[in-house]
Amino acid sequence: MLQVMLKNNFRSAIVGYGVLAATLGGATMPANAQEGASARAERFNGHGFAQITAGDRTFYIDRAGKRLFDSYIEDIGSADTAAQPLGVVTKDGRYGVLARSGGWVLPPEYQQIDTRFGAFWKVMKDGKHSLYSREEGMLLPFFDDVGYLDGRYFDVKAGTKWGVYDREAAQLAIPAKYDGFDYCGGCGRKSDYVYAQRDGKWGIMGFDGQVRVPFAYEHEHWGMRSDEWVRSFSKNGRPVVVHIPTGREFSADGRDPLEILAGGELVVQVNGRYGLIDHDANEILPAEYERITVPNANDFRGYHGPYAIVEKGGRKGVYQRGKGVLIPPQWDDVNVYDDYFALAKDGRWGLYDTTGRELLAPSYTAVTHVNDYFYSSGSKGITIFKTRQKALYGLYFAETGQVVSPKFHEIDLASLTYDGPDAVVVGEHQGEQAVYDFTGRELLPLGYASWSLWDTSSLRYFVVTKAGKQGLYDAELQREIIPPAFDQLRKLPGSGPIVLTVNGDYGDYRYGIRRMDGQEAVPAEYTVYDSVGGTFALLSGARNGGPAILIDGRRGVVTKLPARYAQSVRYPGLVLISDDSVRAQLYSPVLGKSVPNSKFAFAYAYDDRTEDALLERFSPFGLGWVRVDGRYGLLDTAGNWVTEPVYDRVLDFNAHGIAVGARYFPASDWRSQVGYVAYQFLGRDGRPLSSEVYTAPNEFLMAMDYFTGRHLVIRRVEENTGELRAGIADSTGQVLVPPKYDGVEVFNNGAYFLLSVGYKFGIADRSGQIILPVEFDNLLLNRYEKGTEITFPMLCYKNGEWQYYTDKGEVLQVEGVPSGTFTVNTGLW
Template sequence: MIKGITGRNIRFLLAGSFLLAAHSLSAQQGSAFHNGFARMEESGKSWYIDSTGKKAFDQIVALYHPAAATAADEEALPEAQETMLLVSSAGKTGIIAGNGKWLLPPAYDTIELKWKTYLVLRQQGKMTYADTDGKLLLPLQFEDAGILDDTHFDVKTGGKWGIYSTAENRLLIPAMYESFDYCGGCGRKGDYLFAQKNGKWGIIDFNNNVLMPFEYEHAHAFMRSDNWVQCFKKQGHEVTINLKTKKEYTAPEYTDMTITGNSLLKAQKNGKYGLINEDGVTIADFIYDDITDAYGETERGPYLQVTKNGKTGILREDGKVMIAPVYEGDITGSGDYFIIRVDGNYNLTDTTGKKLLAKDYTEITFMDKRFSAPLVKLKQKALYGFYNPVNRKVVEPAFFDIDRTTVTAPGIELLEVSYQEMYGLYDAAGEQVLPVAYKKLDDLVPGLVAVKKETGTGVYDIRKKKMLIPAVYNSISVSSADSSLFLASQSTPEGSYKELFFNHNGVKMPAPKVPIVPEKKSRLLEKETANGGYPLYGYANSTGKVIVPPIYDRLLVEKNGRGFLAQTGGKFTVLNEAGQPVSKQLFDDIALEEVPRYGSAEVLYSFPLLCRTGDTYQYLTATGSFLPVKVTGIVAFSAYSLDGIPEL
């Protein structure tokens, strides 16, 4: 019978299928060792010992998984395979790594995990941060602290806040403010801070120079790190500030203010829109009905769409009009090209507004941005073609669809075209590579594609634009025995199949010879006994060397190479990795960290190993000695219920 206690994320099982159940006694009991520690319990109290038998800590409080990324990364993913334990000792908390080593000694009043990235440590009214590997990020000397970036912390001392630099190991800004705010998550790091003094907010730099006076209300919204400030109000009214010019933009003169493009302030004045750049210079007069982005959600560029008198055009971010507002409807941009609407149809222009297509089309869309050229998909009624503005080649609409393809060729960008369930290939330059005459195309190796017709499957050379292997075979694939060959299947007159092999030049080749390499791996040895009795077991390593002779009724191998558990006549022997007994003593029972699967020849355990002989329990070390610890029974490693150890 298998008995055990399972916890969430960490599992400890007390006995294997060949082990006896633990006795339930009131005297001191112990668990199997896990990562260098074992739990002891007596009279309702429990504590943990280390591998020398000395008390290590009182209890496990919680667990967490360390972050796999630093604070500077956008997302810190936890390492689910590694577990850290939060433990307590004499009312203080510390952290132990998965290898049993102390990350932080049990010296802290509390430890908590914040944002899955930092540890918050508190001790006697002071606090600090550490990374999830236990490295302190600033001195333990402040009443409170916040994280601005990797090297700057806002810290509280004497009831006031200042800025501490870990790079310079000092207070950059003295603790003289009521609060700080900072745009740590902005696309670029700001060189200024929002600070509160006498109940009002202003802006300072990291040298404590005042950039804007303390006369504003502030909320953590619309945060930025450039010259535009939109998170302030003045006497309850919204205000936008340019830090370079110190100018305030507010109603009633300026309304509907948003930041667009590359740090441009779009604002409405006298009912019309204009643009002001990050330096505070008006680069587009307030003459437009609207100003919007000319690109889709996945692309940004230096151009904006402007609307004037109901017509649309294109404005560059420096204020220069590139395309006069003379077109109906929206203009869609990609790179330096724009789709415009002309009399209900569409055309394409460059940044000068010059039309690039000789005629208009029913629909025009930009194709996959992964092409080196900005390809444009053309539609005329129900058919599609495409245009390459780099070489100005037009492939007129003649296909049901055009898209990227899984077929590859060195130095050639390919598109797959289809018409009436037949497929072909074009290159991005607009040249036909493979006629639209095949039912299916499958990539074999770069430059060679399997093509299927009514007559069968063949191989086409894209670079040479010719058939290498005629389309008469049932199937063609890369040979699993030799990747330099193709395997073709062909029907025989007798109704069966035969296999043919071709090289990449289309030449028939003999079938590849598959060498038989004997597999070398560690294995259990099994020896038959006389009169049909049960076999005996041993173990040989990957070179065939016998480590444990086949003399045992049962043999279990420790997963991490620590040794073996061997059974003979109902007694157990603990063997080291060389197959030698760790101790001459035989045991009736052994406590395991993890129960082996039914029929498995592998177990998981670590030294010291809790072994029983009669009513005597002892912790056996890897050197064959016993720990000076009295144990009268077995308990689980974790004192928690079946729900397991809490996770931070």
């Protein structure tokens, strides 16, 4: 948002939320100005409607002034297109759903609309109910009641009975003669049947209308399934499990229900012993076990696999689906980690695979998965285990068989980037850390207080810290290549195979260069570091009097410069060099020679009293501001003047390649004591965009005073009054809004310009055409709603009246408000 220039050299104080006049300190509204107004109006929102209150009635109008609806009930989730729904509204006591475009998703003709279930909304009309598919824009037929089953089938009520409606066949799949239905909507797979109630008893009905399980059971909505088993039935108060294909019933000895494993096997109970039958009701394990349970606590997240724990004779084993008992019940305890089994006997733990092969002999006090949160988050695909001997932890990497003996106090997984996935294993012992990859290869041995990767895309180089100093460790060579003797190690621009070493602190830095093989390329003698063009580094001010050097950050090539001191000018291929740190010249390391006619003061030692020219940084377009005898000009990279030093003050090129050059002209009685500048906009070639010269107070020389996005702020002084006027030009210098206003602001990303003269306001469009002349006392807008600060129709105040004006500059006639004038609650803004 542009801060505009108003009369008397004050910057705009337009900072209020929407109402302009009150925040400008003038043009307050007469107390009796609105006594005759019959309605209260609000600003149009970005969706194209506004609220009107007339007497005790409130309604909303569209941009044409027509009554659109009466009340806004609730929002409906976000959507990308204008045709998507916005919210539930009412009109004349009926409900509808408004689209973001202002049209109707559902017209306001319903008694109720319930949008809580997202994909399907429940609607009621004339006492009947239906479901509306938000995605497909489809409305089911109306019934006495309706419920959602799976998107194709719906349970519907006709009179006092329920049936199932098939949307694809457009008819009832199950006739409406049942007391009610239940369905496993949250099951992983959708079933082809429904739980049905008739004459107070429950059974199973297929969507083909056939009875699958007779109506002989009680039912509660728990343990719902969609496979061959029904677990939620009971008979005479006793839980039973029913096998749908055969109709067989199974029950426990007590009141607790039977367990069904993840693979669909039913744990059956016979005379206090447990066995297994499969989903075809065939026996898998005889009923001779003391317990059969799913592995691990919280198995629904921390466990996957076709396994169960079987217990016999007080010992535990492992059952695998399709193979039977995989690990005989000979163990004191069992934990299952995906396809690995931690088994314990006599207090000692070992690790075994699915073939029963011993991976770790039972000699540890504990064997657990390396992910300490396995029970809540699973293995994350990692096949690494922690072993424990007394107070120390070791590691076992199952994929490679690599064993690390217990020697750590703590072991954790670590990521290589912030919020990234786990990628390495870190062991800690007495404040020192070791790092392993997921194959078990030791990347970093114990001996370092902390570490970080030199490059997160590679596990080769580690920045290590010891006794507060940094060094570099090579995981491939398994040795330090740069000893931990530096305050910092930094990457050079270009991210090549070289390292900047840093010792000391502010005012006493010592910089050097090491190669990635550890060899010293440049001794740590330099006191000044700078970057050049994003791929080069510059070191100068060597304590030993050596020359400044330029380092190619990609290849590591070092180029000596013909001077002790050097400075970046922020342009690739050029540096400023100096023998005495007082006078300097441009130098091209590529050409190996100085740029002709390029003598300057060395910026680090620059003094306003010197007569030498001062080169400021170059722009990305190859032009640099040079100060000579207090004036600025533009120099190209060959040392040629593009613009002679004629400007007293300048602004650097902005992101769009436009700079500002300004000349002072004296203060006068009518121009304030601070004086003024005459300024031009310069293109990336250094030439003025146009021949026009504009005027500004000389305290105006910040980017915000001249640029607003891609637009340029132009000003001129009125010949007769000396008042400063503002306007707007585009990025080519073409005038859009001539400089004849006290203030101009850019809104809606350049779609509109807010104009002011004195305490009157108007609006122009993006081409500068006047929409509203500058004759309004107030306008209602929201300057903080970026991109839609100005919305039409707009409430505008003139001649003691608030009225809506369209983007054609015409007064909007509002349905239900014959006078067309309004009261506006300015206190809300």
